[in-house]
Amino acid sequence: xxxxxxxxxxxxxxxxxxxxxxxxxxxxxxxxxxxxxxxxxxxxxxxxxxxxxxxxxxxxxxxxxxxxxxxxxxxxxxxxxxxxxxxxxxxxxxxxxxxxxxxxxxxxxxxxxxxxxxxxxxxxxxxxxxxxxxxxxxxxxxxxxxxxxxxxxxxxxxxxxxxxxxxxxxxxxxxxxxxxxxxxxxxxxxxxxxxxxxxxxxxxxxxxxxxxxxxxxxxxxxxxxxxxxxxxxxxxxxxxxxxxxxxxxxxxxxxxxxxxxxxxxxxxxxxxxxxxxxxxxxxxxxxxxxxxxxxxxxxxxxxxxxxxxxxxxxxxxxx
Amino acid sequence: xxxxxxxxxxxxxxxxxxxxxxxxxxxxxxxxxxxxxxxxxxxxxxxxxxxxxxxxxxxxxxxxxxxxxxxxxxxxxxxxxxxxxxxxxxxxxxxxxxxxxxxxxxxxxxxxxxxxxxxxxxxxxxxxxxxxxxxxxxxxxxxxxxxxxxxxxxxxxxxxxxxxxxxxxxxxxxxxxxxxxxxxxxxxxxxxxxxxxxxxxxxxxxxxxxxxxxxxxxxxxxxxxxxxxxxxxxxxxxxxx
Numbered sequence: 389x390x391x392x393x394x395x396x397x398x399x400x401x402x403x404x405x406x407x408x409x410x411x412x413x414x415x416x417x418x419x420x421x422x423x424x425x426x427x428x429x430x431x432x433x434x435x436x437x438x439x440x441x442x443x444x445x446x447x448x449x450x451x452x453x454x455x456x457x458x459x460x461x462x463x464x465x466x467x468x469x470x471x472x473x474x475x476x477x478x479x480x481x482x483x484x485x486x487x488x489x490x491x492x493x494x495x496x497x498x499x500x501x502x503x504x505x506x507x508x509x510x511x512x513x514x515x516x517x518x519x520x521x522x523x524x525x526x527x528x529x530x531x532x533x534x535x536x537x538x539x540x541x542x543x544x545x546x547x548x549x550x551x552x553x554x555x556x557x558x559x560x561x562x563x564x565x566x567x568x569x570x571x572x573x574x575x576x577x578x579x580x581x582x583x584x585x586x587x588x589x590x591x592x593x594x595x596x597x598x599x600x601x602x603x604x605x606x607x608x609x610x611x612x613x614x615x616x617x618x619x620x621x622x623x624x625x626x627x628x629x630x631x632x633x634x635x636x637x638x639x640x641x642x643x644x645x646x647x648x649x650x651x652x653x654x655x656x657x658x659x660x661x662x663x664x665x666x667x668x669x670x671x672x673x674x675x676x677x678x679x680x681x682x683x684x685x686x687x688x689x690x691x692x693x694x695x696x697x698x699x700x701x702x703x704x705x706x707x
Numbered sequence: 708x709x710x711x712x713x714x715x716x717x718x719x720x721x722x723x724x725x726x727x728x729x730x731x732x733x734x735x736x737x738x739x740x741x742x743x744x745x746x747x748x749x750x751x752x753x754x755x756x757x758x759x760x761x762x763x764x765x766x767x768x769x770x771x772x773x774x775x776x777x778x779x780x781x782x783x784x785x786x787x788x789x790x791x792x793x794x795x796x797x798x799x800x801x802x803x804x805x806x807x808x809x810x811x812x813x814x815x816x817x818x819x820x821x822x823x824x825x826x827x828x829x830x831x832x833x834x835x836x837x838x839x840x841x842x843x844x845x846x847x848x849x850x851x852x853x854x855x856x857x858x859x860x861x862x863x864x865x866x867x868x869x870x871x872x873x874x875x876x877x878x879x880x881x882x883x884x885x886x887x888x889x890x891x892x893x894x895x896x897x898x899x900x901x902x903x904x905x906x907x908x909x910x911x912x913x914x915x916x917x918x919x920x921x922x923x924x925x926x927x928x929x930x931x932x933x934x935x936x937x938x939x940x941x942x943x944x945x946x947x948x
Binding site: 436437438439442459461462468471473477481486490533 | 710713714716717721724725784785788789791792793795796947948
């Protein structure tokens, strides 16, 4: 369990974190999102005890990061943003070093080594110097380092940055595989990576948390209304007029569609059934219904709405 | 293995993972032995006074070159964050690094052993002075090393760390030189002598070189070494805030 309460951190005159709070229960995975420079890495460095907060408290499994940093560190596996690798070492030397530094020895060390090499797919490079590895293998070696002591808590700062799509899927599957037994925070600015792994996200912008919750809730809260696409085989002007007369729709906007189709994007309140009326509207005018679908806002739309300067809807902030 | 031991092992191996270690040792031996052997053949004396006499100046260049990477490299490569989030005290990491650098220096120093062996075969050197000289070389190296690891921590760039370390060691050396302390005395009465007594290393080093073992000289080297190591540890903790 990780609890961050009202944490502030300044670097000189720059405020990196400004009253950040969030909570993560055991076994949860948290996607930590935000534009570059939002404070993601700073927050993770504070949780891992690399930096101390200027104000507020952080605890991991109930242990305060300032009072007992060594105990906190022993429970955490941490992958910093820059590969924390000794490039002059071989992969196996490096992992042995980190394992020993984390108190493993003998059979236990050997067992854990075998496990991380298997889990991170490092078999083919196990006896290669790290400076000869590709970026993907370097990232996986970094991940193996974070896992070697079988930590309860994993803090991964941009674990997929700079990887190709196949490697990203590999890392994602690895995180999913670990999910059952561990508490994980991973940061990213690539939003598509979040939803396959978790639906719990925290979005941070300018050192403040702007959203904290399930992806679906956030999308609704951030955008306010549902979005529906509808298309009829009909004259565009007539269809638009009919839609405006229908009632219950907040916005009707013509959008590009196939030839001969009058296609619109309409907005309605959540929970209001507009699909049936839209279907009947076509029937009553004798127009063929070509398309009718609810199209919820993507995490991207939400993210942009929440992190655009000055466009932060206040009611979205749950903290 | 103890925490510092794990770090020591990795850092010591790191010196020998690159050709730089071998170049260092060869340069150390060639220059030191070369500087010693030339007057040796002229003077024809079976002692190592010239050898140990050269060290305080020579090590000003050699030791910071050994220590410059200790923190600066980790800070640049990102491994600093790894080290500072290991479940061990930052002072343990520091001691592991410090003693690894010391061990490297000891290896270089061991390479000079043929000189006393040769002297013992050719004549009757004062073994007390030779022993005192090696002890002085160790203590002097240990002090420069502590200065070097401290300055390496302050900077992110190895070359800057090298230059800063060199300047700091040079300052310790200079304030102990009588001509320098006399000059400072001329500016501010008594201040040069105070600096010489408090920080100057030459009087203490020369005593050891003569084979005189006194508690005060040992305390000077070990004490000042400890001061710089503590400063380094304080910096490591303070950096978080």
